[in-house]
Amino acid sequence: MEQAQQCFQGLAKVCSAGIAQGKVLANQAQQAAESAKKDYQGASSSGVVFKMPKDGESLFQSITEAPPDPILNTAIAFKNDTDPRKVNLGIGAYRTEEGKPWVLPVVVKAEEQMLRETGKTVDKEYIPIDGLPSLKECTQRLIFGEKKPNVASSQALSGTGALRIVGEFMNQFLGIKKIYYSDPTWGNHPTIFQKSGMVAETYPYWDAQKKGLRFDDMLNHMKNAPDGSVYLLHPCAHNPTGVDPSMAQWQQILDVCLKKKHIPIMDSAYQGYATGSLENDRKSIELFYNSGMEFFVCQSFAKNLGLYGERIGMVHVVCKNEERARVVLSQMKMVIRPMYSSPPCHGAHLVSIILNDPSMYKQWVSELKIMSSRILESRSNLRSLLEKKKTPGTWNHVTDQIGMFSFTGLSPEQCEILIKEHHIYLLKSGRISLAGINKANVEYVANAINDVVTRKSAKL
Ligand SMILES: Cc1ncc(COP(=O)(O)O)c(C=O)c1O
Numbered sequence: 001m002e003q004a005q006q007c008f009q010g011l012a013k014v015c016s017a018g019i020a021q022g023k024v025l026a027n028q029a030q031q032a033a034e035s036a037k038k039d040y041q042g043a044s045s046s047g048v049v050f051k052m053p054k055d056g057e058s059l060f061q062s063i064t065e066a067p068p069d070p071i072l073n074t075a076i077a078f079k080n081d082t083d084p085r086k087v088n089l090g091i092g093a094y095r096t097e098e099g100k101p102w103v104l105p106v107v108v109k110a111e112e113q114m115l116r117e118t119g120k121t122v123d124k125e126y127i128p129i130d131g132l133p134s135l136k137e138c139t140q141r142l143i144f145g146e147k148k149p150n151v152a153s154s155q156a157l158s159g160t161g162a163l164r165i166v167g168e169f170m171n172q173f174l175g176i177k178k179i180y181y182s183d184p185t186w187g188n189h190p191t192i193f194q195k196s197g198m199v200a201e202t203y204p205y206w207d208a209q210k211k212g213l214r215f216d217d218m219l220n221h222m223k224n225a226p227d228g229s230v231y232l233l234h235p236c237a238h239n240p241t242g243v244d245p246s247m248a249q250w251q252q253i254l255d256v257c258l259k260k261k262h263i264p265i266m267d268s269a270y271q272g273y274a275t276g277s278l279e280n281d282r283k284s285i286e287l288f289y290n291s292g293m294e295f296f297v298c299q300s301f302a303k304n305l306g307l308y309g310e311r312i313g314m315v316h317v318v319c320k321n322e323e324r325a326r327v328v329l330s331q332m333k334m335v336i337r338p339m340y341s342s343p344p345c346h347g348a349h350l351v352s353i354i355l356n357d358p359s360m361y362k363q364w365v366s367e368l369k370i371m372s373s374r375i376l377e378s379r380s381n382l383r384s385l386l387e388k389k390k391t392p393g394t395w396n397h398v399t400d401q402i403g404m405f406s407f408t409g410l411s412p413e414q415c416e417i418l419i420k421e422h423h424i425y426l427l428k429s430g431r432i433s434l435a436g437i438n439k440a441n442v443e444y445v446a447n448a449i450n451d452v453v454t455r456k457s458a459k460l
Contacts, residue, residue, distance in 0.1 A: 070427060071187065078425040086423040087441050089432040092239070092404060093308055094371050097438045102371070104306045106363040110353040122349060129333040129341070131155020131314075132348040138355035139314045143268060143282055143299050144289050152317040152329035154336065155343045159269045159300030160188060162315040166265055166296045167196025168335045169317075169328075170230065176263070180225065181232040182206075182218075184429060186239045189232060189267075203231065206241050211397040211409055213243050222256045230263045235297075236281040237270035237403025240431035244274065244402060250284045254291055264288060265296040272304040274402045276372035278365065294318055301351050303404065304368055310347025371435075375404060378437040385446035391453050406432050414452040422448035 053059045068076075074090030088099075096102050114122055136153045144151065156162035170176040179193045183202035190200035203225075204217035222231065233253070238244050245253060257264055266288065271281045288295055297316040302308045317332070319325040336342075354360045383398040398406050410418070410430040418424040424445060426432045437445055 069187075074425045074427065077419070081423050081425075083423040085441075085444060087425065087436055087445055089424060089426040089434075089436040089445070091436065092303070092433055093435065094303065094306060094375075094404070095435045095438075097374065097440075099436070099438060099441075102306055104364065104367045106354055106360050106367055107306060107350060109363070110350045110360060113353055114349050124345065126342050127155075127345045127348065129154075129336050130329060131343050132345065132352055134352045134356060135314065135348055138352065139299060140316065142278065142355060143271070143285055143297055143314075143316065145279075145282065145286055148289070148318070149322045150319050150325050152319060152325040152332060154315050154329065154332050155348055156298070156313045156315045157340065157343060158302050158311040158313040159267065159298050160192065160313075161311065161343075162298035162300070162313045163189070163192045163265070163267060164196065164339075165315050165332060165335055166298060166317075167193045167198060168339075169332055170263075171197045172335065173331055174263075176230055179230040179232055179265075180221070182234070182238070184240055185232070185234075186267075186269075193232075205238075206243065206407065208409065211394075211407070212400075213241075213245060213249075215245065215249055219252060219256060222253065222260065222262060225260070225262070227260050228263065229260070230265065231257070232265045232267060233284075235266045235268050235271075235284040237274035237405075239269065239403070240405050240427070240429060241407040242401025242403050242405045243407070245284075247283060247287070250287055254288055254293075257288075257295075258291060258293060263295060264293075265298065267298045269298075269300040270303055270403050271299070272365075272368040273372055273375070273404055276369050276376075278304075278368070289318060294320060301347070305351065305354070305364065306371075307347050307350065310350065311344060312347030312351055375434045378434045378442065379406065381439070381442045382434075382437055382446060385442060386449060389446060389450045391446075391450040393453060404433055404435055406434060408432055408449070410449070410452065414455075417452045417455070418448055422451070424448050 051062055053061060071090060071092070075088070078086060078088040078090065088095075094102055118124075131154055135155055137147045140146070140148050140151055140153060154165070156165055167179075170179075176198065178199045178201065180201055180203045181189045181193075182205035184206060185202075193200045203221040204214045206212075207214045222229075234244070236244055256262065266285050268282075268285065272278045274281045285297060295318050297314075297318070299314040299316065301310070301312045305312075315332070317325070317328050319328055354364050379399045379401075383395045386395040386398070393409070397409070401407065408426075408430045410426075412428045412430075415426055415428050415430055418426060422444075
């Protein structure tokens with residue numbers, strides 16, 4: 001009996017301990033659920049707090065409409081304008097003398113070759129995470145002059161995708177939280193890096209008064225920045241100013257980068273457009289490579305091969321040695337995999353066919369020359385007309401600047417009048433794309449610029 005009583009008491013103790021423990025566990029579970037709920041409903045990484053929609057309300061009730069992209073919006077406004085005199089100087093894409101987009105004949109040839117091979121040597125299978133293997137060597141040759149075993153190269157979704165991979169990689173693997181970009185720069189630059197979790201700040205670049213480069217200020221910024229700062233540089237044909245450092249200035253930029261262990265990202269979106277020569281336009285990149293430093297290169301084929309919509313580019317990471325390049329590439333693939341799994345193959349095949357076939361490469365070089373020469377001609381025609389009209393101010397910058405764009409120095413108000421009254425579409429920053437100018441419209445454009453400039457100076 002006594003034994004049974006002891007047994008019962010023991011059991012009761014175990015039970016109540018069990019109940020107490022159960023209560024603790026239940027409490028813990030409830031707390032976890034509450035915190036999970038908080039996590040689920042709290043601020044997301046974008047800082048937005050989830051709000052349950054009321055009955056009948058849209059889940060998307062609290063979202064406000066985003067402002068239109070200024071560049072793409074210009075294109076839409078141009079399209080909707082019914083005035084026959086309209087001119088589009090806003091878009092960063094090549095146009096022919098007739099104002100039409102141009103599919104390069106060499107691209108058509110490569111397409112035809114690809115079509116003949118489709119189903120035979122070319123298929124539509126997934127390509128590797130880091131892209132078509134045959135792209136690596138030929139794109140390295142194009143941007144560095146030769147194959148580079150110490151460079152980790154991966155296909156990317158054009159220049160934008162390459163920049164985004166670099167941003168993510170820097171953040172995830174190097175713990176980099178800040179980047180400096182030129183003032184001004186391509187509008188998407190700061191946002192790409194902000195979306196990669198980095199703070200983006202400007203360094204001085206454009207001198208509005210002299211319509212040139214603030215080189216000393218730029219260099220001083222680099223000298224005074226903390227060691228190991230990241231600088232986003234345009235190796236040629238700076239967008240939007242069309243003003244590049246000279247080779248002697250690039251050397252000084254490199255010297256500061258080496259001394260301060262800064263990390264450059266060379267964003268090459270216009271190789272071949274600055275001077276008309278692919279070799280000349282990679283000189284700054286070769287200079288950096290030959291110094292032995294480690295840096296990033298983003299390479300786009302949108303402009304120089306006219307493959308805008310194919311989204312084909314490369315990211316190259318110059319490393320100390322081959323072993324580091326292998327490791328970097330392996331992790332770069334880990335960055336890419338959850339973003340878009342693997343890149344598209346169509347544009348990749350086209351670039352690979354053209355760069356790996358000597359006769360097609362030669363044809364491309366001559367077609368690139370046609371594009372860059374036409375732009376040079378537009379520059380000189382516009383300048384000489386403005387000078388002939390004695391339009392107030394100096395206009396040498398129109399021909400001094402290089403690449404696809406000119407930073408005209410026109411004020412936002414003057415740009416507004418050009419758009420509203422003259423149906424000439426450009427960015428409010430005063431950037432024009434010379435590709436939109438041709439022999440048929442240059443006089444009209446020059447007259448309109450003359451009108452808005454003389455109006456302004458008359459007011460002054
Ligand atoms: C300086 C610069 N970088 C990168 C890009 C990205 O171009 P895409 O993504 O079309 O290759 C552009 C496009 O205008 C650009 O001007």
